[in-house]
Amino acid sequence: MxxxxxxxxxxxxxxxxxxxxxxxxxxxxxxxxxxxxxxxxxxxxxxxxxxxxxxxxxxxxxxxxxxxxxxxxxxxxxxxxxxxxxxxxxxxxxxxxxxxxxxxxxxxxxxxxxxxxxxxxxxxxxxxxxxxxxxxxxxxxxxxxxxxxxxxxxxxxxxxxxxxxxxxxxxxxxxxxxxxxxxxxxxxxxxxxxxxxxxxxxxxxxxxxxxxxxxxxxxxxxxxxxxxxxxxxxxxxxxxxxxxxxxxxxxxxxxxxxxxxxxxxxxxxxxxxxxxxxxxxxxxxxxxxxxxxVAAIVDHALTATAEATGRVVAVSSRHLVSGRDGGATHAGESPLGNLLADAMRATTGAHVAFTNPGGMRAAIPAGAVTWGDLFGVLPSGNDLISCTLTGAQIWELLAQQRRHRFRRNLAVSGLHYRYRPHDEHGGEVVEIRLGPAGQRGAPIRPDASQRYRVAVNSFLAAGGDGYRALLGGAEVVGHGSELGALVEYVATLPSPFDAAIEDRIVYDRVAKTN
Known part of the structure; x- marks a missing residue:
């Protein structure tokens, strides 16, 4: 041999x-x-x-x-x-x-x-x-x-x-x-x-x-x-x-x-x-x-960035995770995803917000949360924008999740929806409603009769991850960086802040459309 x-x-x-x-x-x-x-x-x-x-x-x-x-x-x-x-x-x-x-x-x-x-x-x-x-x-x-x-x-x-x-x-x-x-x-x-x-x-x-x-x-x-x-x-x-x-x-x-x-x-x-x-x-x-x-290289990097990364922004009541760290439901909803989507909607004043789970790269730790911790969540440097979509375009956007597995569904804020699974990769959206889960808000219908302001990051807005429905967004407005929106939002929350799974995305075996 x-x-x-x-x-x-x-x-x-x-x-x-x-x-x-x-x-x-x-x-x-x-x-x-x-x-x-x-x-x-x-x-x-x-x-x-x-x-x-x-x-x-x-x-x-x-x-x-x-x-x-x-x-x-x-x-x-x-x-x-x-x-x-x-x-x-x-x-x-x-x-x-x-x-x-x-x-x-x-x-x-x-x-x-x-x-x-x-x-x-x-x-x-x-x-x-x-x-x-x-x-x-x-x-x-x-x-x-x-x-x-x-x-x-x-x-x-x-x-x-x-x-x-x-x-x-x-x-x-x-x-x-x-x-x-x-x-x-x-x-x-x-x-x-x-x-x-x-x-x-x-x-x-x-x-x-x-x-x-x-x-x-x-x-x-x-x-x-x-x-x-x-x-x-x-x-x-x-x-x-x-x-x-x-x-x-x-x-x-x-x-x-x-x-x-x-x-x-x-x-x-x-x-x-x-x-x-x-x-x-x-x-x-x-x-x-x-x-x-190697430790010397690491120490030099930590020292060179300490002034920016060490600033405490807020206090978290617990470890907040996304699907990347096993924190998502089978439908793809996670505490961290909900928090980020809420921050995007609050910053832009949009009706609804969507963000890609792949963009969330780290969890938020329990206790003191620094600017560096929040940077670790969103290191990609995306901008935050808002645009106008019709109800039909929102339905198309959610339907385009079909190419991803369940836990890769977009994080959402300002709406909740039900999804009927077809197989392990995806299924069919059967109902979308405005407002928090648990409240029967106004339905978003799959037509062009209603228009909604939608907040997304620049990666998604440009068709990233294959979400081409967002390329048709009208009246596009910039709102600074996605990271900046998250930092400012958590700083305004009651201390310690928290986020939870709220059934914003639910899989049904039977459609509920009445």
Whole structure:
């Protein structure tokens, strides 16, 4: 048997330099505990590199920057790249969030500029086509050697990135089908004598039982379509994955630096293929040792942003969460979503408000709530706008949720509605009424007879997440930043403030329209 190679895989860090407010539940043991930050992560990665006598490669599968807490975002994510540079990465692939501030800013972080040194490792992606040049934005793959056998790493980024980023940020790019793009690389790699292939994939799925349980959604489809791939290092869906699709090992760690993947592969020196592959998801517990050089980067970022982030805005009576942290009902309603939608409606004076659950990136902690905490909820920098929609357009907007799973429904304020499920992905809106849940307010009818002022963020207003009904909004007015609205709103609430699930969205097996 050939050399044993270790792959230490990172994914979906999203600029989380510290473990503040984060917990992790080990999917193998059920243990739950607080999480250490990137200095602890660095110590664990270095320890595992030292402990393995053979080749060890550190790789990432995207979304390392973007959607970051204030201590990273206010410094343009530069501390995050400096941390990654210290980890000795071999290669990474971009996720959708790396494009959140636009292509020029992303390339500045990668290549350097404005006094920043850039990153010291390459990115690869086979399916991002740069239209002005007609070539892939980054090399599609990287080849290295281990124990005399070549290993090829191919990158691929979720093809829905244009829907997942603010319109206009990736206009010069085409995101091709991941399977087609990866498959096109295989003859080139074979011609170079490369038969051991690892896919760094910014796309993922959901797995209920680890290890070895079935994984759903697109990573399953992609892996099943590419049996030549020995290992898929997945990302994007923020779920832990450890399983096989056919003979292909699929691994994905929990987001925000809660854990990393440790994959062990053996290479067959006769065929050059991956003979065996297995691994584990390694928790980054808060009681672990911290690496001083990485801790110094984190401390500098915290100090540089402390004046802005440390200002106390209000006091929360409890931990307020969205669906991202398991706080949503089956219909997608969450306390944090309700609070944010209420803030948007109060600031704009609109009849109703809608906000996307994917935009809420962190929970609000119990106790003193700082500006930095609220920034962590809304790090994307969206503006708040209001526009006029007809009743028919509101019905169309809610119907467009059909493409998302239940818990991905829009957060709402100023109306409540009932939804009849068809299957696990969505269903049919059967009733919409103005006002709080529990009160039979005036119905919003699916016609153009009534017009309503609607508050949304700029991402949704531009058709983000595929909500194209909002592109027809009339009489558009800006109201400053979405974050500013949340900060000002919670500061006006009774202290301590709270938010709750109020049955604003209800699933019915039987329609109730009378």
């Amino acid at each position: 050939g050399a044993e190679v270790r792959l230490l895989g990172l994914n979906d860090l999203h600029g989380h330099l510290t473990g503040r407010g984060l917990a992790y539940t080990d999917p193998y043991t059920g243990r739950t505990g607080p999480v250490g930050g990137v200095a602890t992560l660095a110590a664990m990665i270095r320890q595992r590199r030292r402990a393995h006598a053979g080749p060890t490669f550190v790789v990432h599968s995207g979304d390392m920057t973007g959607g970051s807490p204030a201590e990273a975002a206010l410094l343009r994510d530069e501390p995050v790249i400096r941390v990654l540079n210290q980890l000795g990465l071999l290669v990474g692939t971009p996720g959708n969030h790396e494009f959140g501030a636009g292509l020029p800013e992303f390339l500045r972080l990668v290549r350097g500029g404005d006094g920043f040194e850039g990153q010291n490792f390459p990115l690869i992606s086979a399916n991002i086509l740069h239209r002005p040049t007609g070539r892939t934005l980054f090399p599609p793959y990287l080849v290295t050697a281990a124990g005399g056998t070549k290993i090829g790493f191919i990158g691929a980024t979720v093809r829905f990135t244009p829907l997942l980023t603010s319109p206009g940020t990736v206009d010069d790019l085409d995101f091709l089908d991941e399977v087609d793009a990866v498959r096109a690389c295989l003859p080139e790699l074979r011609a170079q004598g490369v038969h051991a292939i690892v896919l760094l994939l910014h796309e993922g799925g959901h797995q209920q039982t680890l290890p070895g349980g079935e994984v759903s959604a697109r990573v399953n489809e992609i892996a099943a379509s590419l049996p030549e791939i020995g290992v898929v290092m997945a990302a994007h869906t923020h779920h832990s994955i450890h399983t096989y699709v056919g003979n292909t090992l699929v691994m994905q760690a929990a987001p925000f630096g809660r854990a990393f993947c440790d994959v062990r592969i053996t290479l067959d020196p006769r065929t050059g293929r991956i003979a065996t592959a297995d691994g584990e998801l390694v928790p980054v517990w808060a009681d672990g040792a911290a690496e001083p050089d």
